[in-house]
Amino acid sequence: MKENSLENIIVLDFGGQYSQLIARRIRELRVFSELVPYDTPFEKIKAKNPKGIILSGSPYSIISNEKKYVVEKELFKLGIPVLGICYGMQLIAYMLDGEVTSRGSNEYGKTRINIDTNSLLFNGLQPVETCWMSHRDSVSILPPFFRIIASTTNLPIAGIEEPFKKIYGIQFHPEVIHTPSGMDILKNFLFKICKCSSTWTMVSIIEKEVKEIREKSDGGKIICALSGGVDSSVAAILVNKAVGERLTCIFVDHGMLRSGEAEQVEKTFKENFKINLVMIKAQERFLSKLKGVIEPEQKRKIIGTEFIRIFEEEAKKIKDANYLVQGTLYSDVIESGTKNAARIKSHHNVAGLPDDMKLKLIEPLRMLFKDEVRILGIELGLPEEIVLRQPFPGPGLSIRIIGEVNERRLEILKKADSIVLEEIKRAGLYNKIWQSFAVLPAIKSVGVMGDERTYDYPIVVRAVTSEDAMTADWVKLPYKVLEKLSCRIINEVEGVNRVVYDISSKPPSTIEWE
Ligand code: XMP
Numbered sequence: 327m328k329e330n331s332l333e334n335i336i337v338l339d340f341g342g343q344y345s346q347l348i349a350r351r352i353r354e355l356r357v358f359s360e361l362v363p364y365d366t367p368f369e370k371i372k373a374k375n376p377k378g379i380i381l382s383g384s385p386y387s388i389i390s391n392e393k394k395y396v397v398e399k400e401l402f403k404l405g406i407p408v409l410g411i412c413y414g415m416q417l418i419a420y421m422l423d424g425e426v427t428s429r430g431s432n433e434y435g436k437t438r439i440n441i442d443t444n445s446l447l448f449n450g451l452q453p454v455e456t457c458w459m460s461h462r463d464s465v466s467i468l469p470p471f472f473r474i475i476a477s478t479t480n481l482p483i484a485g486i487e488e489p490f491k492k493i494y495g496i497q498f499h500p501e502v503i504h505t506p507s508g509m510d511i512l513k514n515f516l517f518k519i520c521k522c523s524s525t526w527t528m529v530s531i532i533e534k535e536v537k538e539i540r541e542k543s544d545g546g547k548i549i550c551a552l553s554g555g556v557d558s559s560v561a562a563i564l565v566n567k568a569v570g571e572r573l574t575c576i577f578v579d580h581g582m583l584r585s586g587e588a589e590q591v592e593k594t595f596k597e598n599f600k601i602n603l604v605m606i607k608a609q610e611r612f613l614s615k616l617k618g619v620i621e622p623e624q625k626r627k628i629i630g631t632e633f634i635r636i637f638e639e640e641a642k643k644i645k646d647a648n649y650l651v652q653g654t655l656y657s658d659v660i661e662s663g664t665k666n667a668a669r670i671k672s673h674h675n676v677a678g679l680p681d682d683m684k685l686k687l688i689e690p691l692r693m694l695f696k697d698e699v700r701i702l703g704i705e706l707g708l709p710e711e712i713v714l715r716q717p718f719p720g721p722g723l724s725i726r727i728i729g730e731v732n733e734r735r736l737e738i739l740k741k742a743d744s745i746v747l748e749e750i751k752r753a754g755l756y757n758k759i760w761q762s763f764a765v766l767p768a769i770k771s772v773g774v775m776g777d778e779r780t781y782d783y784p785i786v787v788r789a790v791t792s793e794d795a796m797t798a799d800w801v802k803l804p805y806k807v808l809e810k811l812s813c814r815i816i817n818e819v820e821g822v823n824r825v826v827y828d829i830s831s832k833p834p835s836t837i838e839w840e
Pocket residue numbers: 626657658661671672673674675717718719720721761795832835836837838839840
């Protein structure tokens with residue numbers, strides 16, 4: 327399959343938090359879409375032969391920032407349809423001789439918008455719709471030959487078009503669920519304006535990735551960081567499909583896994599999938615490095631570095647192994663900070679990697695969200711118990727133990743965590759929620775057990791729903807389930823005398839505690 331035989335919508339990323347969501351929404355409409363940095367050389371963008379180009383939102387201001395985050399003007403002369411979203415629309419106005427202002431035009435949240443349904447972009451919509459706004463600057467003067475196609479009470483220019491050149495701009499975000507007709511707008515752009523066909527499926531991604539992995543590894547040996555979670559399992563199966571025997575999976579038991587996890591991974595991959603698998607027991611090595619460390623980012627860096635060191639050591643034993651496969655997802659990438667997006671936390675497999683790492687990375691899932699990876703896993707024939715498994719972070723229980731990680735605290739958390747998972751499964755909730763787990767904070771409180779004073783740890787129970795880990799809501803667990811959890815954890819886990827339930831959403835919290 328030639329790269330440019332695939333219908334492709336390119337999203338130029340100016341660092342907006344929703345940029346990848348735009349690409350993902352397009353893939354949901356069965357058109358391939360990829361996100362590329364806004365400053366990708368123009369020739370490279372052209373070579374991809376896109377059917378359409380989307381300019382994303384951005385934390386930058388086209389007027390206030392001294393450095394201008396722009397594209398080459400040639401982009402607007404290619405005859406390829408362009409849709410600017412939020413900052414993208416301001417960029418179109420700025421570059422094509424309109425004007426942008428920061429005066430009194432900011433809007434945030436759900437907004438009523440009047441739209442011109444004669445525009446192809448809004449075909450089939452109602453004259454008044456609800457949309458999601460999040461902007462400071464806005465377009466104040468139209469570029470020549472453009473016309474207004476949307477406005478709100480505060481914003482006279484909320485949508486623009488130059489239909490002959492097929493250039494469109496909207497100030498709101500069609501990709502978020504708070505714009506109910508957002509998908510219809512994207513559909514109009516894809517199918518009515520860019521004339522795409524809706525033929526792309528996850529199978530196409532398998533073919534594309536298999537081909538790329540074969541080319542990239544060039545006959546060399548590959549090792550894969552297998553954790554047994556859905557991401558690395560799907561990555562391993564994909565790579566296995568591409569290079570077969572040339573792949574060796576390495577499973578590092580850093581001692582911060584859930585109970586029974588290492589055994590389960592060994593059984594699934596060695597016995598069921600007949601994949602070369604090396605099991606490394608490294609609890610002591612990790613715990614000694616983590617001794618006395620309490621700062622979360624430092625923990626993540628230590629674990630990331632140690633992981634890679636172990637892989638390098640193992641790779642040396644496998645002649646010609648120069649590549650490392652990881653199941654890195656898009657949410658890991660964006661939250662670790664990209665060139666244009668802010669860092670929230672260093673996911674161990676992205677920003678936690680050491681600078682002098684010798685292995686070259688293969689990350690076939692880097693552009694996908696978790697639910698897309700699950701669909702891919704099912705297409706690849708992975709069993710449901712792996713594909714539908716709740717996510718588990720690479721640094722494992724270390725980021726659920728607040729403060730120092732040691733054997734005693736690990737033992738407590740492992741037991742509490744097993745109980746949480748057992749009870750959530752028993753209540754039939756396991757596959758309905760994104761993640762459910764226990765956290766061990768670095769505090770103790772006073773309790774009374776059997777007439778004796780206790781001074782022990784609390785366990786925090788956390789359960790969240792989420793679509794893609796970018797946002798999450800705490801689960802309103804039934805009182806009966808909470809009661810059972812509390813009762814079992816306090817009675818069965820020595821060293822715990824209190825159970826609390828975390829009722830925070832993301833944002834402003836994150837799913838994990840560190
Ligand atoms: P947060 O805590 O950032 O987590 O809301 C979002 C999702 O990512 C998982 N997570 C990680 N996964 N390595 C991983 O492989 C990491 O370092 C890491 N940190 C968080 C987390 O469990 C949640 O599903």
